[in-house]
Amino acid sequence: xxxxxxxxxxxxxxxxxxxxxxxxxxxxxxxxxxxxxxxxxxxxxxxxxxxxxxxxxxxxxxxxxxxxxxxxxxxxxxxxxxxxxxxxxxxxxxxxxxxxxxxxxxxxxxxxxxxxxxxxxxxxxxxxxxxxxxxxxxxxxxxxxxxxxxxxxxxxxxxxxxxxxxxxxxxxxxxxxxxxxxxxxxxxxxxxxxxxxxxxxxxxxxxxxxxxxxxxxxxxxxxxxxxxxxxxxxxxxxxxxxxxxxxxxxxxxxxxxxxxxxxxxxxxxxxxxxxxxxxxxxxxxxxxxxxxxxxxxxxxxxxxxxxxxxxxxxxxxxxxxxxxxxxxxxxxxxxxxxxxxxxxxxxxxxxxxxxxxxxxxxxxxxxxxxxxxxxxxxxxxxxxxxxxxxxxxxxxxxxxxxxxxxxxxxxxxxxxxxxxxxxxxxxxxxxxxxxxxxxxxxxxxxxxxxxxxxxxxxxxxxxxxxx
Numbered sequence: 001x002x003x004x005x006x007x008x009x010x011x012x013x014x015x016x017x018x019x020x021x022x023x024x025x026x027x028x029x030x031x032x033x034x035x036x037x038x039x040x041x042x043x044x045x046x047x048x049x050x051x052x053x054x055x056x057x058x059x060x061x062x063x064x065x066x067x068x069x070x071x072x073x074x075x076x077x078x079x080x081x082x083x084x085x086x087x088x089x090x091x092x093x094x095x096x097x098x099x100x101x102x103x104x105x106x107x108x109x110x111x112x113x114x115x116x117x118x119x120x121x122x123x124x125x126x127x128x129x130x131x132x133x134x135x136x137x138x139x140x141x142x143x144x145x146x147x148x149x150x151x152x153x154x155x156x157x158x159x160x161x162x163x164x165x166x167x168x169x170x171x172x173x174x175x176x177x178x179x180x181x182x183x184x185x186x187x188x189x190x191x192x193x194x195x196x197x198x199x200x201x202x203x204x205x206x207x208x209x210x211x212x213x214x215x216x217x218x219x220x221x222x223x224x225x226x227x228x229x230x231x232x233x234x235x236x237x238x239x240x241x242x243x244x245x246x247x248x249x250x251x252x253x254x255x256x257x258x259x260x261x262x263x264x265x266x267x268x269x270x271x272x273x274x275x276x277x278x279x280x281x282x283x284x285x286x287x288x289x290x291x292x293x294x295x296x297x298x299x300x301x302x303x304x305x306x307x308x309x310x311x312x313x314x315x316x317x318x319x320x321x322x323x324x325x326x327x328x329x330x331x332x333x334x335x336x337x338x339x340x341x342x343x344x345x346x347x348x349x350x351x352x353x354x355x356x357x358x359x360x361x362x363x364x365x366x367x368x369x370x371x372x373x374x375x376x377x378x379x380x381x382x383x384x385x386x387x388x389x390x391x392x393x394x395x396x397x398x399x400x401x402x403x404x405x406x407x408x409x410x411x412x413x414x415x416x417x418x419x420x421x422x423x424x425x426x427x428x429x430x431x432x433x434x435x436x437x438x439x440x441x442x443x444x445x446x447x448x449x450x451x452x453x454x455x456x457x458x459x460x461x462x463x464x465x466x467x
Contacts, residue, residue: 039216044057050196062215083192085169089216089217093214099198101123103166110381119189131155132177133175152181240314254456256454276296276446296446309393309394311327311392312455313453313456317451342440363376364426376410390406391404
């Protein structure tokens with residue numbers, strides 16, 4: 001009897017194993033995704049180390065990264081660049097080490113001396129548990145945290161292999177950790193770049209020296225990716241015209257909400273212009289009217305005045321366009337023809353608009369220059385017509401900087417003898433104390449050409465030195 005029972009048990013076990021094997025085979029067979037391995041399991045062919053001096057090696061079919069003290073973040077990047085793709089991989093990380101997967105990332109000599117920047121899918125074994133959240137390395141910081149996704153936070157397996165699925169299609173980035181939906185981000189900052197495996201800097205912490213992170217089964221799809229995309233039940237976070245986690249934490253606020261005219265009025269009228277400006281799909285555009293300065297809808301200004309601040313504005317120009325972002329604007333000056341008076345971050349198509357060759361100081365009317373006063377760095381990076389550029393202006397205790405697409409292009413001191421000499425040699429010499437007000441409005445200029453704006457954000461700064 002016992003022998004028969006044993007035989008029956010073995011038979012049941014054998015049948016169960018057969019069913020499992022058949023099921024697994026069916027799953028493999030049903031997965032018609034045209035995966036391509038970007039790690040051959042044996043060598044680092046197709047990959048290059050950049051950024052720091054952490055070690056990477058291949059061990060038993062895995063890429064192993066080992067931390068080193070006194071070196072910055074290190075990345076093993078693909079030699080190939082990717083736009084739209086679906087990426088899957090497995091990783092295991094030491095609980096003491098932070099890491100991440102770079103996607104659509106880049107390293108340019110003219111951006112922070114080659115610093116790696118771009119989207120990072122976080123690997124976070126800390127108690128915070130933001131693994132598979134989205135961080136903007138070397139740029140904007142956290143874009144999508146897991147604070148409101150406890151299921152994804154719990155999905156991470158400490159000291160074990162974890163699985164990521166990452167979909168980057170158009171302006172959408174979706175992530176899964178161990179099959180659990182983790183992040184859904186909508187952002188179009190970078191459309192193409194490399195994939196990178198990060199070993200995070202540990203500073204001089206010898207307790208973390210030699211900690212490791214490993215990756216394996218790295219595969220990608222780049223053709224007809226929408227066909228193989230998966231739906232996410234998460235609500236997307238749209239970066240445009242919204243504050244990111246980092247911005248909220250650091251005191252930024254929205255100057256334009258992406259939908260209404262709230263907080264803005266005409267520079268020379270009490271209300272927002274009835275024509276000449278358009279709000280559509282989260283974009284604020286001044287419409288073309290023949291290239292004449294402030295003769296259609298007219299300039300628009302913030303109702304609020306600002307003194308010390310950081311200002312960020314995305315702008316997009318059309319061919320031959322001219323416009324500007326002005327600050328410390330006094331709308332009580334120049335109530336006649338032309339634009340309101342203030343310091344100006346120039347917006348211009350340098351190649352096609354004649355203003356690029358004009359100005360009382362050479363090059364001072366080119367894009368990102370302090371209009372008619374100081375020329376922007378000629379090595380500036382300007383994105384093509386139709387792409388978004390980012391203007392960043394910081395003014396603190398009369399020290400002012402202009403940045404374009406993450407690179408500082410000029411700086412000056414308001415009210416200084418050097419500044420006043422420049423004004424005396426410019427078109428602004430007719431305005432007493434030009435640009436020296438302690439506060440003023442922010443202005444977006446109507447120069448008669450089609451120019452678009454979005455992500456208009458400001459961070460008011462304290463006047464004390466510890467800000």
